[in-house]
Amino acid sequence: MADKNMLKQKDAMPKVRWISLAVAVVVLVSLPFWGGDYIVNIFTLILMYMAIGEMWNLLGGYAGLVSLGSQAFIGLGGYSLAIVSQVLKLPFLLGFLLAAIVSVIFALLISFPIFNMKDVYFTIGTWLVAEALCVFFQTWGFVNYNVGFNITVARTLGATAMYFIAFGVAVIALLAVVLILRSKFGLGLMAMRDNEAASEIRGVKLYRSKLICFLISAAITGLAGAALYLNLSYIKPTVGFSIDWTVSMVFIAVIGGMGTIEGPIIGAIVFVILRQLLYNFSGFSMLILGVIAVVMILVAPKGIMGLINKKSGFDLFGVKRKVKISDFQTNEDN
Amino acid sequence: MEAILKVKDLGIAFGGNKVLDSVNFYVNEGEVLGIMGPNGAGKTVLLNIISGILKADHGEIIFLGQNILKESITARTAMGIGRTFQVPRAFEHMSVYENILASVVYGQKVSEKAAAVKAREILKLVKLEERANEPAGKLRLINRKRLEIGAALASDPKLLLLDEVAGGLTNAEVNEILEIVKTIKGRGVSIIWIEHIIQTLMEGTDRIMLLANGRDLLTDTPEEVMKSSIVNEVYMGAEEDD
Numbered sequence: 001m002a003d004k005n006m007l008k009q010k011d012a013m014p015k016v017r018w019i020s021l022a023v024a025v026v027v028l029v030s031l032p033f034w035g036g037d038y039i040v041n042i043f044t045l046i047l048m049y050m051a052i053g054e055m056w057n058l059l060g061g062y063a064g065l066v067s068l069g070s071q072a073f074i075g076l077g078g079y080s081l082a083i084v085s086q087v088l089k090l091p092f093l094l095g096f097l098l099a100a101i102v103s104v105i106f107a108l109l110i111s112f113p114i115f116n117m118k119d120v121y122f123t124i125g126t127w128l129v130a131e132a133l134c135v136f137f138q139t140w141g142f143v144n145y146n147v148g149f150n151i152t153v154a155r156t157l158g159a160t161a162m163y164f165i166a167f168g169v170a171v172i173a174l175l176a177v178v179l180i181l182r183s184k185f186g187l188g189l190m191a192m193r194d195n196e197a198a199s200e201i202r203g204v205k206l207y208r209s210k211l212i213c214f215l216i217s218a219a220i221t222g223l224a225g226a227a228l229y230l231n232l233s234y235i236k237p238t239v240g241f242s243i244d245w246t247v248s249m250v251f252i253a254v255i256g257g258m259g260t261i262e263g264p265i266i267g268a269i270v271f272v273i274l275r276q277l278l279y280n281f282s283g284f285s286m287l288i289l290g291v292i293a294v295v296m297i298l299v300a301p302k303g304i305m306g307l308i309n310k311k312s313g314f315d316l317f318g319v320k321r322k323v324k325i326s327d328f329q330t331n332e333d334n
Numbered sequence: 335m336e337a338i339l340k341v342k343d344l345g346i347a348f349g350g351n352k353v354l355d356s357v358n359f360y361v362n363e364g365e366v367l368g369i370m371g372p373n374g375a376g377k378t379v380l381l382n383i384i385s386g387i388l389k390a391d392h393g394e395i396i397f398l399g400q401n402i403l404k405e406s407i408t409a410r411t412a413m414g415i416g417r418t419f420q421v422p423r424a425f426e427h428m429s430v431y432e433n434i435l436a437s438v439v440y441g442q443k444v445s446e447k448a449a450a451v452k453a454r455e456i457l458k459l460v461k462l463e464e465r466a467n468e469p470a471g472k473l474r475l476i477n478r479k480r481l482e483i484g485a486a487l488a489s490d491p492k493l494l495l496l497d498e499v500a501g502g503l504t505n506a507e508v509n510e511i512l513e514i515v516k517t518i519k520g521r522g523v524s525i526i527w528i529e530h531i532i533q534t535l536m537e538g539t540d541r542i543m544l545l546a547n548g549r550d551l552l553t554d555t556p557e558e559v560m561k562s563s564i565v566n567e568v569y570m571g572a573e574e575d576d
């Protein structure tokens with residue numbers, strides 16, 4: 001019977017899943033002990049970009065919120081780290097805590113005006129908010145105006161420590177998305193992703209669901225912003241609040257596949273490697289990445305994950321709900 | 335018999351296009367009210383107003399004794415109004431089972447575990463057990479229509495609004511839909527059923543309302559409606575207009 005075979009295949013899936021995940025964890029955790037500095041640095045970047053890609057994808061891929069203002073949280077995260085370590089001279093890890101808190105509060109405050117904007121107005125709204133924040137930081141003496149900060153603690157940190165911080169941020173981002181999608185809330189989120197109007201008729205509260213995604217995305221993007229600037233060790237407003245950050249996130253989500261968990265992981269790997277390869281064309285690299293993204297949208301609108309998914313029912317993180325035919329037979333009598 | 339839904343003097347215009355002028359009708363508890371009318375008569379608009387997607391310019395909608403015009407879409411779902419969409423709107427990248435599961439979880443505000451049992455019951459009712467783990471986006475039309483009905487049932491509605499669930503199907507398939515609707519009616523659910531296929535309305539409804547020119551031109555038993563000259567006039571008129 002065809003159905004039975006199909007179910008058997010699906011039962012084998014969790015094993016494949018656990019083995020793949022276990023291999024990934026072992027490789028990543030042991031990486032600094034066998035990989036050279038260059039490899040460790042590359043993976044540090046991949047992990048951090050994966051985190052912000054996942055967070056943009058949570059908004060753009062699931063909640064239908066196309067933001068061009070996520071750099072606001074990268075900048076807030078970076079500055080939180082700078083203020084805690086440079087101005088307050090406190091342990092820099094507190095900067096990560098502040099990054100998440102400040103980002104959530106800021107997100108909540110701007111949600112009131114921008115959540116009343118629809119579609120492209122929302123997109124423009126988020127971008128304007130980030131630009132305004134940039135201007136504000138340029139004129140704020142407490143954060144050294146245009147000059148910004150050298151984040152000196154970064155220099156005392158080895159490549160391995162930096163790698164594990166990036167790893168931690170990536171795990172938090174991934175875990176957040178996986179737990180959300182495996183929960184009741186995630187079921188509504190996937191419905192929203194597929195058809196917003198229909199999900200609302202079925203009972204999903206759009207405003208609330210979107211707001212929750214916006215706040216989670218802000219917190220973890222802020223956290224990643226602190227990690228990114230710990231790695232860069234220097235922050236100023238025009239860079240910290242640069243739209244380039246969000247352009248990278250969009251690229252990662254689009255290339256990997258929007259509305260999937262695996263997409264931004266693949267996207268981040270592609271993005272970081274491409275950026276390394278394009279290092280010599282620094283002036284053009286964004287342009288080249290943009291062209292690649294546009295071609296991808298035209299050729300494979302669902303990204304690399306879309307291509308993979310067409311062939312197999314790939315579900316690395318087990319967010320798909322399955323039902324067994326035998327479940328139907330047990331309550332046949334009513 | 336008590337009316338579960340009363341619609342009074344309902345009207346809506348889009349710009350200068352007065353689609354509904356003044357619509358008045360009621361649906362009794364446990365009854366199936368059929369709605370027919372030419373293309374563009376405003377049948378779908380009427381369902382959109384009842385389910386909260388569109389705001390009426392004037393009129394009243396009394397559901398279970400309460401005026402619901404100010405209630406949100408999700409509140410109306412929670413109160414017991416379920417609907418299908420004329421062009422099925424499934425969650426395409428989710429499986430058939432996940433479609434129903436999500437709709438039960440949110441429609442009835444229950445845990446996923448509690449929803450799983452109800453979702454399986456609904457899948458059986460609409461005869462989609464065999465397709466449960468298939469992506470909704472890959473279903474053929476009859477199964478999309480089944481899923482659409484299943485999703486509308488997921489909130490355990492007291493009033494079910496069906497928008498051309500038999501449209502575009504073969505005769506055999508139409509009969510399957512008819513059976514499903516009869517089963518739902520048998521469970522005490524009141525139904526408004528929009529359909530172009532007169533034969534289906536004749537078999538599946540208790541009363542039929544003719545909607546045309548922005549008004550409820552006629553509401554009567556299927557037999558009386560078929561005998562009426564108004565129906566012929568409306569449909570002949572519409573054909574001449576085309």
Ligand SMILES: Nc1ncnc2c1ncn2[C@@H]1O[C@H](COP(=O)(O)OP(=O)(O)OP(=O)(O)O)[C@@H](O)[C@H]1O
Pocket residue numbers: 348353371372373374375376377378379380420
């Ligand atoms: N949101 C809207 N904005 C503007 N005009 C609309 C809107 N929705 C419907 N209309 C118009 O209202 C009229 C009635 O449309 P409706 O879809 O209700 O027809 P219908 O009776 O369901 O027809 P059909 O049998 O073809 O489904 C049409 O002229 C349509 O263009």
Ligand SMILES: [Mg+2]
Pocket residue numbers: 377378379420497
């Ligand atoms: Mg219609």
